[in-house]
Amino acid sequence: MKLPPEVAGFDSASAMVVALARFLYGQATPPLGKPAMRALRPVAAAASRLPARVQEPLYSVFSGAEGRTESELRELDMDAVSAGIASAYPRRHYPAVMIGSSGGALVHLCAAFGVPWLPQTLLLPVRQRGISPDEPRQAAQALAGTAQAFLEHNPDLVLHHMHDPNQDRLTLRRMAYFRVKRQRLGPAYEKFLTDHLEPGGVIVVAECGKRWPVTRLGDRHLFQFGAVGGIPPEEYRDGSDRVTEYLRRYRTGKTRWDAPAADSDAPEAEWGFESALLHDITAFADRHGFRVRRLPFDEPESLSAPVAELYRAWYRQRGLPGNRLYVDSFMLLDPWWTLRAGAVPYWSVFPVQPSLAQLHRYLDTTEPYEHIQLALFCHGAESAGLTTADEWRRLLSRATVEGTFAGVSPNRYPRDFRTFFGFQDALRAVRPRQPMPEPLPVTALDDFLGRHHTLAG
Known part of the structure; x- marks a missing residue:
């Protein structure tokens, strides 16, 4: 079982697909989603004993190694990627299928009922060099042409360019985070449902209501500064004592970040649910005689x-x-x-x-x-x-x-x-x-x- 190479393995959605798919095959979760990664355990143990000034570049190289080139992303067909995600699960009939937001509790819920989950959101890591994690304005514009070309090739998606210098500082040195959300099921997910959901079966739509301030860079192209974690959105943009201390610790010469002004809010890039997908799921279920049940929740941890x-x-x-x-x-x-x-x-x-x-x-x-x-x-x-x-x-x-x-x-x-x-x-x-x-x-x-x-x- 392999996920498409274009999606990040070092991410919530892909890691959770692997964990659940392996469970449905009767297997445990391998480290970092791949059994071969077990060979790196001694390396990780040795790296954990190194000083921070050595660890951080190593972490940047390892976590950023999944980044794809801009030319690869411009030509990427996300329907083919979604087919690869769906193919991770065992080929059998299920009484229900979950679709929508990511979440670890949701994975355990699916495991309890023995059913698969199809993520709405996937992370496409894009190779990035020469952009400081502490320069969100520069980051927002650096890949705008690539984002536009990608979206023209994939009309059913919304692209959230997520930039979090607080929690993703080390990874941002090597790659950018393009999180894409489906607005329609698309042929791969539709085929999975028609082939593997029992007649009259249930489609459960997992809808995380978490939202975040964004800057709209184009049609279906959003820039999200910051992300769910230790500090709220206003601290990313307005600063705080703990942000100032964090920037001092990394010797950035800054007391706060200067980000593009937010002009609206949107479903949070990693966890939030894009509601257009619900309408498409409902119409699809009506055509095929499936039931739809909604599972709304406010925060990623609410379940x-x-x-x-x-x-x-x-x-x-x-x-x-x-x-x-x-x-x-x-x-x-x-x-x-x-x-x-x-x-x-x-x-x-x-x-x-x-x-x-x-x-x-x-x-x-x-x-x-x-x-x-x-x-x-x-x-x-x-x-x-x-x-x-x-x-x-x-x-x-x-x-x-x-x-x-x-x-x-x-x-x-x-x-x-x-x-x-x-x-x-x-x-x-x-x-x-x-x-x-x-x-x-x-x-x-x-x-x-x-x-x-x-x-x-």
Whole structure:
């Protein structure tokens, strides 16, 4: 199983497609989405011991290596790319298919019901040199011609050029982020649905309502400065003490960023849902006799607590304790080993202050967990709004028996690159291992969607 080479493997949507597809094949998630990457584990361990001044260039080279040339992007056919995404899943019939926004909790929801998910948004990494992460005005214009050519070739897409010098500083040194959202299903997704969704089956539309200020550079071409993470949109544009401190730490000579003025807002580039797709899905379903159910949620993490509670109740129905919480982090998730360990999954978008606060709120409202295991995505930079290791230790102290870091050293965080290879180790070590259950019935999915609408409405 291989994803199209044009999409970034080091990204939420592609990593989550791999994790779910592998699960549906009865397999665990490989590191960085590829089994061959296991060979790099010793390299990552060695790199984690290097000083930051050496680590950062290495991270930039590795994470930016996926960038495609501008000429490749100009000629790219996204219908062919979407066909490659759909082909990742096993060729069988499903009672339901999820389509829409990305999210780790959504992946665990799909795993519980044994159904695939087709992402609306994909990241196309574009090779970029000579543009400072701290010059958003220059970045906004640098690839405008390439973006226009790409959009002329792909009329069903909206292109969000996302530039986040806070969390993506190291990657932006080597590549630009072109996130593209489908406004129509397109032939590849339509064929997948007609070939693999059972007659009368359910299309569940995952709709994250997160929005962000943008600058409109052209028809279907948006520039988004900043992204979901440790600081809100206004701090990117107006500055703050922690932004100033972050810029001082990297010796930029700046106290704030100077970005193009925002003239509107739009669905957030990575997580937000472009509503035009819903209308196309509804029309397609009417033509083919499928049902459509909507799954709206406000923030990328809004489904994390409901899905955790679904798993906890499911375990107890099976006679399992449901007393072990495993906290995923961004692309570090493995639905196969989560179920084998009998762990309740809670997905956090990033190891940042808002995610920590939301996790505390969940623990405030549920029965205490005996064991809490915590993965931490390491992006290699001391970004503004990042949580400290001590803050995560205090979170782990809420376990009534034991709270532990999973595959990451708190002393090397956020530069412990072993985390990409060892985040499942804590799950593999759990004994006894549980048998893989049969998927929950689609009637339970209807119940979950009904409860979610009641709580969200």
